[in-house]
Amino acid sequence: MLAVVCLLTAAVLTVVQQGMRAHIREDLSVSLRAQSAVYAKIEEARHALTAQSAALLSGLPNVKALMSTNDRLTVQDGSESLVQTSGADLLILQNEAGEILAFHSASSDLSVSGAKHLLQDSDSQCDWWFLGGHLFDVSLADIASGQGPSQHALGRVVLGRELSLQRLADAGSFGASDLLIQQQGKAILGSFSPRTWGDFESELGRHRSTALRRNRTDSVSVAGERYIYSSVELPGTHPIQVYSLRSYDQATGFLWSLNRTLLILGLAAVGLGALTVFICASKGTMKLPNSRAPSIKCGPA
DSSP: OHHHHHHHHHHHHHHHHHHHHHHHHHHHHHHHHHHHHHHHHHHHHHHHHHHHHHHHHHTOHHHHHHHHHOOHHHHHHHTHHHHHHHTOSEEEEEETTSOEEEEEESSTTOOHHHHHHHHHHOOSSEEEEEETTEEEEEEEEEEEESOGGGOEEEEEEEEEEEOOHHHHHHHTSSTTOEEEEEETTEEEEESSOGGGHHHHHHHHHHHHHHHTSTTOOEEEEETTEEEEEEEEEEOSSSOEEEEEEEEHHHHTTHHHHHHHHHHHHHHHHHHHHHHHHHHHHHHHTSOOOOOOOOOOOOOOO
């Protein structure tokens, strides 16, 4: 009897646990999909502002005058004030021949040669550059003098806004979720330890086609821990994939302690019930003392 009760208790706990795990997974999936969708809209708005600033700079008369000199020192010195005016983290002025005439950056560890290589590959007005360990949302705008048939191309301006973990944390874009950003299948930025990036790269690579579908989530297992994730791709000549992840094992960790508590309480209740039955049965089998009633004989008086 005790074994049957224990098996029934274990079966009930298993069913309840599976239901709660499915509910937790669905909650995580809904939350991650919402985060990815909201973040995509936020980045779209931010990029629109950067693109607008680049377009405004390209049309300024003083910028056109600087570019018409085609002199590196003149353009470099004369464009210093444009960095503060635009509020950008990266500003580049390139002439029509592809030469960089001005290079301004908020970080001192960026190389002009690396920017030149990315400029040669960028064939659109928006892009994502990973340069010197920094990730930039880049907007490009053509610079030209004159109008109509007499218009003359002078080059283009590049404005970059850095995307960093600190800025994402300050904006609260991903809440309590972890973050990993990939470019060309390689992790370039993330809230995880860089030692685990390779594991995430290989695991996410197997699920990339599924993860990048709209409103889809998937799961990966890294270093023995399972994660639920959603992702969004931000377009450009060098697009990036932004993954938001939540640990499924941490979210369901409380179920083990809950099951253990319920199991202990169930076994205690079964044991107490068995003890009660045993005591009652023992009392019922105790022999009572025999008693004889006096016999009455009936006969003639």
